[in-house]
Amino acid sequence: MASVEHSDGQGLSGGEGVRRRDFINIAAVSFAGVGAVAVVLPLIDQMNPSADVLALASTEVDLSAIQPGQAIKTTFRSQPLFVRQLTPKEIAEADKVDPSTLRDPQTLEERTVDGKKQWLITMGVCTHLGCVPLGAGEGENRGEFGGYFCPCHGSSYDTAARIRKGPAPKNLEVPKFSFTSDTAILVG
Amino acid sequence: MVRIGAFLVGLFFAGWLLVSFLVGAYAYVTEPPAKTVEHEFHLAPKHVSFSFDGPFGKYDQQQLQRGFQVFKEVCSACHSLKFVAFRDLAALGYNEAEVKAIAKQWAIKTPDVDPATGEASTRDPVPADHFPKPFANNVAAAAANNNAIPPDLSLMTKARHHGPAYVYSLLTGFQQQPAELLKEFPDAKTPEGLHYNPYFANLNLAMAPPLTADGQVTYGDGTKPTVDQMAQDVSAFLAWTAEPKLENRHRAGLATVVFLLIATALAYMSYQNIWADKKKAVA
Amino acid sequence: MSFPWAEHYTPKHPVMQWVDEKLPLPRLVYNAIGAGYPVPRNLNYFWNFGVLAGLALVIQIVTGVIMAMHYGANDLVAFSTVEQTMRDVNAGWLMRYAHANGASFFFIVVYLHIFRGLYFGSYKAPREMVWLLGLVIFLLMMATAFMGYVLPWGQMSYWGAKVITGLFGAIPVVGEPIQTWLLGGFAPGNASLNRFFSLHFLLPFVIAGVIILHIWALHIPGSSNPTGVEVKGPQDTVPFHPYYTAKDGFGVGVFLILFAIMLFFAPNYLGHPDNYIEANPLSTPAHIVPEWYFWPFYAILRAFTVDFFFVPAKLLGVLAMFASILLLFFLPWLDTSPVRSGSYRPTFRKFFWILILDVLVLGYCGGAPAEEPYVMISQVFAGYYFAHFLIILPLIARFEKPLPLPNSITDAVLAKYAKADGEPAAVPAE
Numbered sequence: 072m073a074s075v076e077h078s079d080g081q082g083l084s085g086g087e088g089v090r091r092r093d094f095i096n097i098a099a100v101s102f103a104g105v106g107a108v109a110v111v112l113p114l115i116d117q118m119n120p121s122a123d124v125l126a127l128a129s130t131e132v133d134l135s136a137i138q139p140g141q142a143i144k145t146t147f148r149s150q151p152l153f154v155r156q157l158t159p160k161e162i163a164e165a166d167k168v169d170p171s172t173l174r175d176p177q178t179l180e181e182r183t184v185d186g187k188k189q190w191l192i193t194m195g196v197c198t199h200l201g202c203v204p205l206g207a208g209e210g211e212n213r214g215e216f217g218g219y220f221c222p223c224h225g226s227s228y229d230t231a232a233r234i235r236k237g238p239a240p241k242n243l244e245v246p247k248f249s250f251t252s253d254t255a256i257l258v259g
Numbered sequence: 260m261v262r263i264g265a266f267l268v269g270l271f272f273a274g275w276l277l278v279s280f281l282v283g284a285y286a287y288v289t290e291p292p293a294k295t296v297e298h299e300f301h302l303a304p305k306h307v308s309f310s311f312d313g314p315f316g317k318y319d320q321q322q323l324q325r326g327f328q329v330f331k332e333v334c335s336a337c338h339s340l341k342f343v344a345f346r347d348l349a350a351l352g353y354n355e356a357e358v359k360a361i362a363k364q365w366a367i368k369t370p371d372v373d374p375a376t377g378e379a380s381t382r383d384p385v386p387a388d389h390f391p392k393p394f395a396n397n398v399a400a401a402a403a404n405n406n407a408i409p410p411d412l413s414l415m416t417k418a419r420h421h422g423p424a425y426v427y428s429l430l431t432g433f434q435q436q437p438a439e440l441l442k443e444f445p446d447a448k449t450p451e452g453l454h455y456n457p458y459f460a461n462l463n464l465a466m467a468p469p470l471t472a473d474g475q476v477t478y479g480d481g482t483k484p485t486v487d488q489m490a491q492d493v494s495a496f497l498a499w500t501a502e503p504k505l506e507n508r509h510r511a512g513l514a515t516v517v518f519l520l521i522a523t524a525l526a527y528m529s530y531q532n533i534w535a536d537k538k539k540a541v542a
Numbered sequence: 543m544s545f546p547w548a549e550h551y552t553p554k555h556p557v558m559q560w561v562d563e564k565l566p567l568p569r570l571v572y573n574a575i576g577a578g579y580p581v582p583r584n585l586n587y588f589w590n591f592g593v594l595a596g597l598a599l600v601i602q603i604v605t606g607v608i609m610a611m612h613y614g615a616n617d618l619v620a621f622s623t624v625e626q627t628m629r630d631v632n633a634g635w636l637m638r639y640a641h642a643n644g645a646s647f648f649f650i651v652v653y654l655h656i657f658r659g660l661y662f663g664s665y666k667a668p669r670e671m672v673w674l675l676g677l678v679i680f681l682l683m684m685a686t687a688f689m690g691y692v693l694p695w696g697q698m699s700y701w702g703a704k705v706i707t708g709l710f711g712a713i714p715v716v717g718e719p720i721q722t723w724l725l726g727g728f729a730p731g732n733a734s735l736n737r738f739f740s741l742h743f744l745l746p747f748v749i750a751g752v753i754i755l756h757i758w759a760l761h762i763p764g765s766s767n768p769t770g771v772e773v774k775g776p777q778d779t780v781p782f783h784p785y786y787t788a789k790d791g792f793g794v795g796v797f798l799i800l801f802a803i804m805l806f807f808a809p810n811y812l813g814h815p816d817n818y819i820e821a822n823p824l825s826t827p828a829h830i831v832p833e834w835y836f837w838p839f840y841a842i843l844r845a846f847t848v849d850f851f852f853v854p855a856k857l858l859g860v861l862a863m864f865a866s867i868l869l870l871f872f873l874p875w876l877d878t879s880p881v882r883s884g885s886y887r888p889t890f891r892k893f894f895w896i897l898i899l900d901v902l903v904l905g906y907c908g909g910a911p912a913e914e915p916y917v918m919i920s921q922v923f924a925g926y927y928f929a930h931f932l933i934i935l936p937l938i939a940r941f942e943k944p945l946p947l948p949n950s951i952t953d954a955v956l957a958k959y960a961k962a963d964g965e966p967a968a969v970p971a972e
Contacts (some may be wrong), residue, residue: 099529102522109518113633117608122630126346126387252762261875262936268869272862275924279848279855292914314807342625362890410819414625416809418818441648460828501818504635506630511636512806519802523795530788537583537780 077255100124129259130252134190142207144195147246147258149193153207154256157230162188165231175242182245191249191255192248193232197221199239204228219243281426285382300440301434302457304424309495311485314513317437318499320352325478326496327351329489333469334412335367337404342413343500346386350503358386366392405452406467416494417501423494425458430490432458433468544761547776549577575758580779580784582767584955588662589786590793591655596753597794598648603746605641606690613693615733615739619693621820626950646812647801649835652680661894663770663882664807669761670874675756677870679749682868684836686745689738691833692730697815701761701830703730703738709843712857769954770882771947780950829911839863839902841874841920842927844912852922862924869931874909876931879939891940893930900926 120128130147132154142155156164162179170176176213183191195203199221205211206219214227215219216235217228221228226237232244248258330340345362353361368381369391384391393409394400394537400408416422422510436455441448448457453463473485482488499505551572553559562568572578614623627634655774659665665673678919688706690698707730711721725734755901764773780786791940804811812834816827846859869876882926884891900923948954 093529093532095525095532099522099525102518102525103791106518113636114604114608116632117634117637119632121626121632121634122346123344123626124630125388126344151784161839162264217536261872262878265869265872265936268865272865272935273925274929275848275850276845276860276921277844279846280918282848283914285920287914287918314959342622342629355733372705389673414818418815420815421813438594473961495550508635508806508809511800512632515802516799516807519795519799523792523799526788526792526795530792533788537785 074159085171087138090148129257132192132256133254133256134256135254138214139189141209144207147194151203152246152258153191153193153195153232153243155193155207157191161217161230165233166231168229168233174234174240177231177233177242182233182251183240184248187229187250190256191230191232193243193245195219196244197226197239198234198241198243199224199226199237204243285513286322294442296440297461299443300437300457300462301460303429304421305320307494309491309498309500311495311505314509315381316509317480318350319495319540320491321482323351323482323499324353325482326494327478327491328476328478329470329493330412333489334493335390335393335407337393337400337466339394339409339411339412340390340413340500341392342389343503345384347503351522355386362386362388365476368395370395371386373422389484404503407464408497409512411467412500413502416498422501423498425491425493427460429456429464430470430493431487432456433464442453448520459502512533544573544578544781545580545764545773545776547779548573548580549575549781551578574761575787576783577756577781578822579761579782580773580776581765581772581782582778582951583780584767584769584951585765585786585789586768587793588768590790591651591658593790594650594651594793595655595798597797598644598651599746599749599753601644603750604647605637605644605796606743606746608637609641610739610743615693615736617735617821618693620735620944621692624694635798636805637869639805642807643801643805643814645690645837646833647797647804648683649687651797653835659896660883660897661891662768663877663879663884665874666877666882669760669875671762672756673760673874674871675752675759675774677867679752679756681867681910682745682749682752684743686749687833687835689742690746691817692735692965693742694733695821696777696818697821697825697827698814698817698830700730700821700823701827702832703734705830706832708930709860709863712860714857726965730821742756754809755817759839767951768883768885769948769950769951771887771949772955776952785789795820827844830848831909833910834905837906838904838910841908841916842866842924844908844917845920845924847917847921862928866924866927873931873935877935877939879942879944881944881947886947887938887942888945889942893934893938896926897930900930 083143098224099210100247112232123139128148130145130152132143132152134156137154137156139156140158140161142153143152145152163178166235170178176205179191182193183189193208197204201222202221202223204221206213212220212222214236216227218228218230218232218235220226221237221239224238226239227235228239229235232245234240237256246258251257268394308321330338333517345358345365346522348358348361349355362384365384367390369384369388371380371382373380394403397408416426419425431455436449446499447462453465454463454467455462470486470489473483475486476484476489478484502508551562551569553562553568558568563835569578582824612623612627612634624638628638629635631637659673659676688702688907692703703725707721707724711717711726713720722728724734725731726737726887764779767773814831816834833836840863843859843863846855846862849855850858879887879890884894901925904920908925909914910916948957
């Protein structure tokens, strides 16, 4: 921790003529420099997520209570997570859209797991400025495309949570997840 | 003026301390302080060596696993371990699935809130959880334990002088109250419900001997579970719970000291170098 | 400020020239701890401790700011957030142990720095202000260390806070209201913890400020030296840089080795085990002791056991403890000997070593339980402490016959090498 002083003390010492070429002084200053860098590493690393935060980096979600057409809002890594079971009608609506016409082209297949197309799992974080969109709760405004609607600046997402209108640049993010059974997923 | 004032203040303090000394010394000679039973019969912890002693010490994972087993089967019924999480057990050599299983099968459940009713409920612990406490609060703990609250064990070996040796000595130190003690201090008979243990600060411990018979737990690795062995193992385990980063610390320390020795030697040579022309010079 | 022969700052690089014109900070540094500060050529290793104290403060501020990132100043969570820092935060154990042991090393270095000043008469004119400011730093350090020790909210934290604030309760009439005011309650609690945290964060920066004044005041007359003879000409000095930066670099290395050994291999040696037990207002530790650096003062506090007429012993102890530090402020006017350095004062030197022994014994007694014979020993040694500064030093100054002083620093250096001739590898300029 102190090598700062140390290097200070010696770093300047090369300043005058003959001494600059002195191997010992250069070696001493270099060692102090290496030491200072080695000390800085843990000082930086301590700001990274701690072990208890990392331990909560994955979340299990039980799907058994979610009926078609319903969604729940839960949390994943301290941020909202939307878990929705799409109705066949919503799936059809999503499939009807030609991806090439979208701002962020993706098909519903690409956003869901093979064979479990009805389960749409997305972050509840608007890709514009990070607000929580409406639409996961019962009776909330789902916007003109029937998915999610962000009240902050009016971004509308469709039934596959793809951006259709408004300022948001991207579709709602689909986190990494896997099915641990037919009715449970592990996110993260 | 300053010196006269100082002289008077100095005379007052020094003089009154001398008076205090004489008063104290007189009392000390005429009525020497009574010997206390703790002073006479309390014992320093036994000498016991562990793999993690010394600057190169490391934990013995096998021993920690055995110690954990003793904690699980014996201590955890009454003692909490609130600063340790199940995930930390990975350091004992358990893999992720094993840690998950240990958490899930833990006898004490983690308090939770029923998501449907909002009422207090419990659930199986997960690796991210800390070890659940056996009692909901201190009142419950005292009520269930003859008014003595079993202390949390997470930091026990750092919260006592010579921690691991102390825990080991305490666990193996229960005994009959010696006859000389009762002869010298007839009033010091161990009260009903307490247990005599010369390694405990006031000699009488509320905890009944927890390790009573060889074979109380069955070790998976074939080690013979004598009382002595179990006491050593659980002491080692508690040393780990108190100082889980000991191995990182020793490793980092060794590297740091070696580095600093070289750097300091260089600094010394550089210092000599720079001063070489100034040693004897007149200007 | 400096001597006429001091080297002048002449920036070579155009960028440095530009900076120096707008803000002469490089010039300031150059004249303070660079080649522009001429320093006596005969300083020994005891002159390393000023720089080391500065380094210790830097270590404390860096690790302390980091600890604050992970700490919760609330009586419900303080203990567990510190534990969590030790267990879960990346390198958290390193930060915590470095901060706790850093405090001890700060005091070790500062005590050596103070005793250097006492032996070599550094407090004497014209450096009284340097000494006074140093004492202010010392008092601020004590306050900071005390409040910092409360923050982990262990048993010793809690009971230490209770005992020390209780000292104010000894003051007649206003004592108890002051104690309640300090704590923000009737016993240490969440309010106390929060204000201690706030002040513990603030005071180190105040210390840093007073250190700047301390160094400023030092640069007016320039550094003292082991002979106590003032600098007479350019031949007596060397530029601070590179001569003393090099020497300090070596000193820093030695300091860090000792610090690392403590930090990595015996991090809890200087602490008390009871502070690993969470604060419990219902159960007092068997022996309440402060951290080791307060032990001599704690011994003085406890040495007063007899009431002085209407003045209770407790109040006397409190007064004596504060007096034991405050009397140092008068030292420049108590010791009137014209000779500065203890090396040329045979009588003073004997009593100086008695004082060292005295303080060590007081320290031992302060850390021991408050029972006999420790109390009696503290009474004798505390009595000597006061007598030493308030009675003996002024008397020595009056009656002592000092040894002949060298004519100049250079004379002293040459005499030393003349004596050591034949050993070409003599240690430079000690």
